[in-house]
Amino acid sequence: MNVREVGPRDGFQNEPEVVPTDEKLRLIGLLAASGLKRIEATSFVRADVIPQLADGAEVLRRIDVPGDVAISVLIPNERGLENALRLRDRFQEINVFLSASETHNRKNVNRSIEESLSGLERVLGRAREEGLRCEGVISVAFGCPYEGHVPPERVFAIARRLRDAGAEEIGFGDTTGMANPAQVRSYFPAARDALGEDVELTAHFHNTRGQGLANVLAALDAGVRSFESSFGELGGCPVPAGATGNIATEDLVSMLHEMGVGTGISLDALLEAARAVQEVLGRPLGSHLLTAGPVEWNDSPR
Amino acid sequence: MNVREVGPRDGFQNEPEVVPTDEKLRLIGLLAASGLKRIEATSFVRADVIPQLADGAEVLRRIDVPGDVAISVLIPNERGLENALRLRDRFQEINVFLSASETHNRKNVNRSIEESLSGLERVLGRAREEGLRCEGVISVAFGCPYEGHVPPERVFAIARRLRDAGAEEIGFGDTTGMANPAQVRSYFPAARDALGEDVELTAHFHNTRGQGLANVLAALDAGVRSFESSFGELGGCPVPAGATGNIATEDLVSMLHEMGVGTGISLDALLEAARAVQEVLGRPLGSHLLTAGPVEWNDSPR
Numbered sequence: 001m002n003v004r005e006v007g008p009r010d011g012f013q014n015e016p017e018v019v020p021t022d023e024k025l026r027l028i029g030l031l032a033a034s035g036l037k038r039i040e041a042t043s044f045v046r047a048d049v050i051p052q053l054a055d056g057a058e059v060l061r062r063i064d065v066p067g068d069v070a071i072s073v074l075i076p077n078e079r080g081l082e083n084a085l086r087l088r089d090r091f092q093e094i095n096v097f098l099s100a101s102e103t104h105n106r107k108n109v110n111r112s113i114e115e116s117l118s119g120l121e122r123v124l125g126r127a128r129e130e131g132l133r134c135e136g137v138i139s140v141a142f143g144c145p146y147e148g149h150v151p152p153e154r155v156f157a158i159a160r161r162l163r164d165a166g167a168e169e170i171g172f173g174d175t176t177g178m179a180n181p182a183q184v185r186s187y188f189p190a191a192r193d194a195l196g197e198d199v200e201l202t203a204h205f206h207n208t209r210g211q212g213l214a215n216v217l218a219a220l221d222a223g224v225r226s227f228e229s230s231f232g233e234l235g236g237c238p239v240p241a242g243a244t245g246n247i248a249t250e251d252l253v254s255m256l257h258e259m260g261v262g263t264g265i266s267l268d269a270l271l272e273a274a275r276a277v278q279e280v281l282g283r284p285l286g287s288h289l290l291t292a293g294p295v296e297w298n299d300s301p302r
Numbered sequence: 303m304n305v306r307e308v309g310p311r312d313g314f315q316n317e318p319e320v321v322p323t324d325e326k327l328r329l330i331g332l333l334a335a336s337g338l339k340r341i342e343a344t345s346f347v348r349a350d351v352i353p354q355l356a357d358g359a360e361v362l363r364r365i366d367v368p369g370d371v372a373i374s375v376l377i378p379n380e381r382g383l384e385n386a387l388r389l390r391d392r393f394q395e396i397n398v399f400l401s402a403s404e405t406h407n408r409k410n411v412n413r414s415i416e417e418s419l420s421g422l423e424r425v426l427g428r429a430r431e432e433g434l435r436c437e438g439v440i441s442v443a444f445g446c447p448y449e450g451h452v453p454p455e456r457v458f459a460i461a462r463r464l465r466d467a468g469a470e471e472i473g474f475g476d477t478t479g480m481a482n483p484a485q486v487r488s489y490f491p492a493a494r495d496a497l498g499e500d501v502e503l504t505a506h507f508h509n510t511r512g513q514g515l516a517n518v519l520a521a522l523d524a525g526v527r528s529f530e531s532s533f534g535e536l537g538g539c540p541v542p543a544g545a546t547g548n549i550a551t552e553d554l555v556s557m558l559h560e561m562g563v564g565t566g567i568s569l570d571a572l573l574e575a576a577r578a579v580q581e582v583l584g585r586p587l588g589s590h591l592l593t594a595g596p597v598e599w600n601d602s603p604r
Contacts, residue, residue, distance in 0.1 A: 148598055177590075178597045180560035181519050209597070210509070210553040210590035211560075213516040217483050251512040258482035258513075288479075288512035295480045295511070296450055 001263050002226040004038035011234025013052050021055045023280050030273035032065035035265040043074035044084045060090040095135040096120045100155045101144035124166040136162030137171035143178030156194035169200040177208020181218035188222035202226040212247035231274045233286035248287035250274050303565050304528040306340035313536025315354050323357045325582050334367035336571035345376035346386045362392040397437040398422045402457045403446035426468035438464030439473035445480030458496035471502040479510020483520035490524035504528040514549035533576045535588035550589035552576050
């Protein structure tokens with residue numbers, strides 16, 4: 001099972017205080033030490049817009065993880081990619097994003113979906129020239145807080161554009177926690193039909209309404225083998241206010257291990273990273289495992 | 303789908319402060335107004351042991367709900383039943399409980415499982431003479447924090463004793479949140495095989511490790527049609543410390559409705575009850591729906 005940790009980007013971006021660079025590097029080191037093989041480390045966005053990630057270049061330069069850990073960088077546009085490419089040898093993957101609804105995309109990046117897609121197609125083309133693996137993330141893929149139902153066909157049409165431009169992986173984001181397990185069970189087989197066998201389909205669920213792990217279970221049933229999550233249950237979407245909460249990586253890994261699904265991750269080591277970020281941020285985080293601890297027979301790693 | 307609200311007993315029992323009787327009655331009224339047809343209202347336990355429920359008789363006397371709402375009372379022993387029977391016409395169901403592990407049962411009620419069973423068999427027999435519907439609840443049915451794995455066969459043997467003594471419904475309690483969806487999927491079909499078709503099988507999950515609704519989904523897949531939950535995510539088990547959290551009724555109902563599973567409950571009215579109990583208790587409660595609100599297309603009732 002593939003698990004990508006997105007806390008160092010998605011989580012830290014949404015913190016009111018800037019996490020010191022040294023702490024970011026220490027926490028990323030702890031995450032990598034747990035056996036996670038995919039870590040979204042930072043983003044190349046404008047420092048005046050997102051000061052929390054203004055140290056992206058320094059993070060990449062100083063990051064020190066085993067060679068089999070794929071470091072991913074969120075790229076908003078062509079300028080962001082050119083900035084990141086100055087450190088081309090320090091990361092292996094990029095991810096680009098847009099929303100499945102016009103309203104959400106406009107509020108998030110002030111562009112139409114078509115404008116976003118045109119720009120991202122150029123980004124993906126350039127990234128592939130540089131040998132980078134590319135993920136295209138589609139926000140509000142299961143429902144939009146502004147527009148309500150989002151037709152899956154519209155999401156899959158966007159996904160096909162991203163795939164054709166070079167994305168080897170499509171992330172389906174439940175940005176404000178509107179997905180439900182019945183929907184998820186029919187969604188991913190339809191996505192597979194629409195996108196073919198060669199694209200990795202990744203589920204990115206939020207726990208906004210408490211259904212995060214139920215949706216993971218439904219996605220497993222539907223053949224999904226790739227998930228994104230955030231240690232401590234950090235992160236979420238700042239639009240609209242109150243819509244927070246990726247599923248917690250340690251809660252996800254605990255459930256998978258209890259079910260007998262291997263991840264290659266040490267739950268104990270992952271909890272060490274989660275306790276460390278909780279200490280750095282200085283407040284109780286939303287993760288359940290941080291409070292309850294693992295079930296006693298949940299040995300690790302699996 | 304049957305949903306029993308256990309907050310007025312399980313929830314209020316675990317609050318540090320005693321909830322005033324008038325407030326209990328107002329909140330039970332709000333719960334009944336949401337369309338819930340099963341409410342565990344109180345318990346007949348010793349007032350010096352559980353002062354939070356010392357007003358059980360007054361609650362029963364003054365309770366005012368529609369005639370199709372089944373009021374349930376938790377009965378610890380024969381003395382508790384005799385006390386409750388003075389108000390025989392004020393409730394329709396009782397539930398009795400014991401633990402599936404010797405250690406947990408000893409710590410919880412200071413008896414062996416056999417001692418508990420012998421007493422409860424007399425309670426169930428007497429209650430059936432009085433025409434009361436009976437549920438037998440088995441705690442730590444999916445794992446014990448002291449003993450670890452609990453063999454399902456041991457749980458089912460206890461359940462058969464309760465059934466044979468008159469219990470028409472068996473509640474399987476995941477008292478400290480150790481159940482996982484893979485376990486749940488095999489557990490309930492085995493319980494059905496062991497107990498026959500005439501017993502209602504009820505799942506009582508806690509959200510201790512975040513898997514509460516994932517376990518509900520697994521139980522639905524396994525044919526379960528009866529759940530217990532607590533508004534606001536109140537309640538839990540005081541042994542051991544830190545093990546808290548029934549699944550929240552509003553989170554459960556929201557997921558069921560989103561999946562197209564009818565409950566007869568108005569989610570809006572249920573949220574009114576949850577907001578009211580949050581105000582009475584004066585702290586943010588754990589329920590996700592209280593923060594996030596329902597998805598916009600989740601019309602009610604369903």
